[in-house]
Amino acid sequence: MKKYDYLIVGAGLFGAVFAHEATKKGKTCLVIDKRDHIGGNIYTEEVEGIQVHKYGAHIFHTSKKEIWDYVNQFTEFNHFVNSPIAVYKDELYNLPFNMNTFHQLWGVRTPAEAKAKIQEQISRMHITHPKNLEEQALALVGQDVYEKLVEGYTRKQWGRECKDLPSFIIKRLPLRYTYDNNYFKDPYQGIPKGGYTRIIKKLLEGVQVCLKTDFFANREELTAQADKILFTGMIDEFYDYCYGELEYRSLRFETEVLDMGNYQGNAVVNYTDYEVPYTRIIEHKHFEFGTQPKTVITREYPAAWEKGKEPYYPINDPKNDELFDKYERRALEEKNVLFGGRLGMYRYMDMDKVIEEALNMAETELTYEEV
Numbered sequence: 536m537k538k539y540d541y542l543i544v545g546a547g548l549f550g551a552v553f554a555h556e557a558t559k560k561g562k563t564c565l566v567i568d569k570r571d572h573i574g575g576n577i578y579t580e581e582v583e584g585i586q587v588h589k590y591g592a593h594i595f596h597t598s599k600k601e602i603w604d605y606v607n608q609f610t611e612f613n614h615f616v617n618s619p620i621a622v623y624k625d626e627l628y629n630l631p632f633n634m635n636t637f638h639q640l641w642g643v644r645t646p647a648e649a650k651a652k653i654q655e656q657i658s659r660m661h662i663t664h665p666k667n668l669e670e671q672a673l674a675l676v677g678q679d680v681y682e683k684l685v686e687g688y689t690r691k692q693w694g695r696e697c698k699d700l701p702s703f704i705i706k707r708l709p710l711r712y713t714y715d716n717n718y719f720k721d722p723y724q725g726i727p728k729g730g731y732t733r734i735i736k737k738l739l740e741g742v743q744v745c746l747k748t749d750f751f752a753n754r755e756e757l758t759a760q761a762d763k764i765l766f767t768g769m770i771d772e773f774y775d776y777c778y779g780e781l782e783y784r785s786l787r788f789e790t791e792v793l794d795m796g797n798y799q800g801n802a803v804v805n806y807t808d809y810e811v812p813y814t815r816i817i818e819h820k821h822f823e824f825g826t827q828p829k830t831v832i833t834r835e836y837p838a839a840w841e842k843g844k845e846p847y848y849p850i851n852d853p854k855n856d857e858l859f860d861k862y863e864r865r866a867l868e869e870k871n872v873l874f875g876g877r878l879g880m881y882r883y884m885d886m887d888k889v890i891e892e893a894l895n896m897a898e899t900e901l902t903y904e905e906v
């Protein structure tokens with residue numbers, strides 16, 4: 536008999552939710568992670584009394600009450616509402632694109648005036664079948680919004696000119712004809728008091744966790760310890776890249792402690808012109824309405840991905856999706872290995888979706904096990 540029912544590779548949100556549910560059902564789990572901390576990309580650590588989002592800004596939002604109730608079991612959430620600011624050269628705009636933005640751009644005051652302005656700019660373009668991202672964006676929002684708020688930011692994010700990017704990257708660019716700076720439409724939104732790591736710690740209570748343990752450094756020995764594996768790392772790495780490498784975009788974070796109470800007056804400020812090399816600056820204390828004497832900021836730089844760098848965003852273009860299909864078909868044949876999370880499923884997912892997917896997997900897996 537093996538020592539554990541499940542070996543869970545990855546102590547991120549997916550692995551932790553699954554481990555929690557399995558443990559509740561009396562299963563034994565060993566969770567490993569190659570990093571020196573739990574939480575994966577939602578990890579937060581305290582610096583100067585401020586919860587710092589180590590891998591980029593994380594705002595919890597969901598439209599599903601059951602998911603909101605689920606996370607609220609583990610910690611209390613504050614009432615943070617994400618209302619980012621965009622800086623373009625020396626101009627400042629509210630996001631998402633709404634009546635405040637349109638007033639700042641053109642001095643218009645009514646929705647009818649804003650709609651007329653945007654419509655006039657869109658029709659001037661005569662774009663019926665967008666051939667690339669630039670045409671797609673121009674056809675959706677017109678010239679001014681595109682040039683000041685979309686072009687430079689997107690170019691930095693993808694490391695390519697918008698003309699050279701496929702149109703499918705931007706399916707929609709919502710325009711809001713109300714004075715509403717709330718980025719998310721979901722009814723439930725907030726930041727966990729005391730940080731995200733606290734949620735993961737609670738989820739992993741009573742579960743055996745081994746950090747600084749890379750699955751691939753000791754694959755055979757680790758596999759021998761459990762009946763089944765839940766793998767939340769890169770699916771192509773699991774299969775030794777046998778069909779080829781999946782591609783990602785990466786990020787680089789530069790964090791600084793500043794000897795001042797308030798640097799930018801907002802949690803998230805996007806820099807939308809191409810000349811500024813970073814895409815945004817996060818001021819962490821504003822996620823939690825902090826009043827500490829110092830502040831911590833993080834500049835986020837988009838970066839090319841290569842093996843060894845952190846894979847942040849899957850590039851779900853037809854080429855990579857086709858490759859992923861091959862891995863997925865192979866994965867479906869496995870009897871004792873499950874794949875989950877953003878890397879195992881090669882899909883960007885917000886935290887609420889990750890929880891939902893992990894709960895669904897636990898339900899299918901653990902109910903089936905009981906029969």
Ligand code: FDA
Pocket residue numbers: 544545546547548549550567568569570574575576577590591592593594595596748749750751767768769786847848875876877878884885886887889
């Ligand atoms: P995650 O990557 O967190 O965990 C996987 C773990 O597996 C990692 O800890 C890794 O070290 C480990 N691992 C991998 N290979 C291994 C190996 N070989 N051996 C051992 N361990 C291994 N969502 C949202 O709802 N609101 C938001 O505001 C944001 N913001 C945001 C900003 C940025 C910049 C990004 C990139 C993403 C977001 N997200 C988000 C998404 C959020 O980060 C995401 O939903 C979760 O972190 C995904 O959790 P997983 O457990 O799937 O992966």
